[in-house]
Amino acid sequence: MSSTFCTGKSQKKTSDASPQGADVKVLNLSKWFGGPNNRLKALENVTMEVPKGAFFSVIGQSGCGKTTLLRLIAGLETPSRGRIEVDGRQVEGTGWERGLIFQEPRLFPWATVEHNVRLGLPDRDSSVWPDLVAELLELVGLEGFAAAFPRKLSGGMAQRVALARALASTPRVLLLDEPLGALDAVTRARMQKELLGIWHKRKITMLAVTHDLDEAILLSTHIVVLSERPGTVKSVIPIQMEYPRDRTSMEFNRFKQELVKLLLEEVS
Amino acid sequence: MDKKVDWGWRVMARKATLPIMVLGIWWWLTNVRGFGGGILPTPHEFTAGLGRLITTGQLWRHISISLLRIGQGFGLAAGLAIPLGILVAAFPIFGQFVLPSLEFLRQIPPIAWIPVFILALGIGEATKLAVIVYAAFFPVFMNTILGVTQIDQHYWEVARLLQFSKQETLRELIVPGAMASLATGIRLGLSNSWRALVAAEMLAAVSGLGYMIMSARSLVRMDEVFIGILVIGLLGTAFDWGCRVLEQHFLYWQKPEEDI
Numbered sequence: 001m002s003s004t005f006c007t008g009k010s011q012k013k014t015s016d017a018s019p020q021g022a023d024v025k026v027l028n029l030s031k032w033f034g035g036p037n038n039r040l041k042a043l044e045n046v047t048m049e050v051p052k053g054a055f056f057s058v059i060g061q062s063g064c065g066k067t068t069l070l071r072l073i074a075g076l077e078t079p080s081r082g083r084i085e086v087d088g089r090q091v092e093g094t095g096w097e098r099g100l101i102f103q104e105p106r107l108f109p110w111a112t113v114e115h116n117v118r119l120g121l122p123d124r125d126s127s128v129w130p131d132l133v134a135e136l137l138e139l140v141g142l143e144g145f146a147a148a149f150p151r152k153l154s155g156g157m158a159q160r161v162a163l164a165r166a167l168a169s170t171p172r173v174l175l176l177d178e179p180l181g182a183l184d185a186v187t188r189a190r191m192q193k194e195l196l197g198i199w200h201k202r203k204i205t206m207l208a209v210t211h212d213l214d215e216a217i218l219l220s221t222h223i224v225v226l227s228e229r230p231g232t233v234k235s236v237i238p239i240q241m242e243y244p245r246d247r248t249s250m251e252f253n254r255f256k257q258e259l260v261k262l263l264l265e266e267v268s
Numbered sequence: 269m270d271k272k273v274d275w276g277w278r279v280m281a282r283k284a285t286l287p288i289m290v291l292g293i294w295w296w297l298t299n300v301r302g303f304g305g306g307i308l309p310t311p312h313e314f315t316a317g318l319g320r321l322i323t324t325g326q327l328w329r330h331i332s333i334s335l336l337r338i339g340q341g342f343g344l345a346a347g348l349a350i351p352l353g354i355l356v357a358a359f360p361i362f363g364q365f366v367l368p369s370l371e372f373l374r375q376i377p378p379i380a381w382i383p384v385f386i387l388a389l390g391i392g393e394a395t396k397l398a399v400i401v402y403a404a405f406f407p408v409f410m411n412t413i414l415g416v417t418q419i420d421q422h423y424w425e426v427a428r429l430l431q432f433s434k435q436e437t438l439r440e441l442i443v444p445g446a447m448a449s450l451a452t453g454i455r456l457g458l459s460n461s462w463r464a465l466v467a468a469e470m471l472a473a474v475s476g477l478g479y480m481i482m483s484a485r486s487l488v489r490m491d492e493v494f495i496g497i498l499v500i501g502l503l504g505t506a507f508d509w510g511c512r513v514l515e516q517h518f519l520y521w522q523k524p525e526e527d528i
Contacts, residue, residue, distance in 0.1 A: 076425055106426050110444035110447070110521045119430050150521075151522075
């Protein structure tokens with residue numbers, strides 16, 4: 001049970017195991033919905049590799065299949081064609097090594113904050129669960145809220161609980177589906193900082209979906225630009241900038257211009 | 269769901285207006301106008317009858333028998349309806365087998381079955397039990413299905429991500445998620461079965477509140493008839509009130525404004 005929390009250790013061990021260094025591999029992935037007559041193609045031939053410990057952000061216009069890509073990797077959807085590998089193993093259904101944070105916190109309203117986080121532990125009945133949950137709540141800055149019910153929480157606090165719940169299984173990969181999208185600007189900026197802190201501290205591979213260019217540049221090591229429906233990978237742009245990043249710097253804006261250009265090309 | 273009881277005197281006064289008016293008219297009709305003549309007992313006859321029924325222990329005997337029947341029958345009905353409802357909601361194929369038939373049976377008032385029950389089960393306890401079960405089953409069953417199917421798809425995805433076992437899905441998601449609707453079903457089922465029981469006791473019983481009314485009628489003891497009616501109404505109200513208290517206890521996590 002103790003291994004659940006030693007991210008550092010397990011990270012080192014697995015870095016030898018995977019020579020390519022890719023944590024998430026997406027190979028010729030296609031996904032369509034509906035029957036043969038009204039088929040809706042969401043993704044077509046998406047191929048990408050997310051290296052271990054990287055922070056990838058996927059951007060693209062709404063309806064380009066960003067969320068579908070994330071849901072496929074999470075195992076909530078099954079690919080129509082192609083495959084997904086995480087840590088060298090093909091993804092089939094959901095798994096503890098992949099955490100997902102939705103746009104909404106999706107906490108069980110009938111359970112306390114503590115219980116919601118506890119449900120994120122693979123071994124929920126372990127005798128040390130109170131310590132594990134306390135540690136997670138401390139990590140997201142909600143020590144005093146263990147006994148609160150979700151309706152008492154603000155949007156930012158609720159999303160933090162969702163983050164703690166997703167981190168409870170010490171996933172290798174954390175999938176983020178616009179988790180900060182519904183938050184106000186100040187809360188959002190604070191959460192971005194905290195997300196970076198957790199990423200540094202826990203050395204998790206991050207794969208986020210967003211339509212906020214600033215957020216993508218602020219957080220990511222790489223930005224994947226998806227084309228319009230059906231989504232395909234248009235380009236992968238490495239963001240080589242030191243953390244913490246300054247939104248007002250020249251460099252930051254150069255990346256932003258490049259991304260805007262890529263996205264606008266698409267429209268014309 | 270309802271808000272907390274308002275104990276303010278204005279509200280209480282408004283609520284008491286109609287009952288007090290009815291009591292006043294009753295007193296006026298029987299004492300001043302001399303109306304009644306064996307149909308409507310005077311308030312004095314009524315209280316005297318009540319005192320007699322209480323001191324002889326008759327009233328309590330009938331009440332306790334009726335309550336026991338409700339307890340057994342309703343427990344049995346809920347024990348059948350809740351698991352079956354969850355099953356139907358969780359496995360729609362199973363629902364396709366049973367739902368049309370149950371929908372048909374639901375339309376038949378339990379009283380209509382009493383002749384059949386009497387022939388099949390005799391006039392013992394089994395008949396009364398069958399009527400209660402029949403009356404309580406459908407509201408509980410239907411509201412269980414409704415409650416489970418209304419659980420947000422979002423939460424089912426969380427359950428998948430968190431690798432819930434079957435028991436965990438039941439304990440952490442289905443039961444709490446369906447609780448609000450389940451509580452409504454229990455409340456409706458209890459009130460349904462209480463009404464059906466009294467009817468059954470009038471037709472096929474030698475004890476219970478329904479029987480008490482019927483035997484008083486045949487002896488033209490109208491005071492006892494009205495006492496029976498009053499007690500039935502009061503107990504039904506008490507059940508409903510108890511259900512609401514329990515509901516608030518089990519749905520503590522809900523904000524009143526969130527209820528629809």
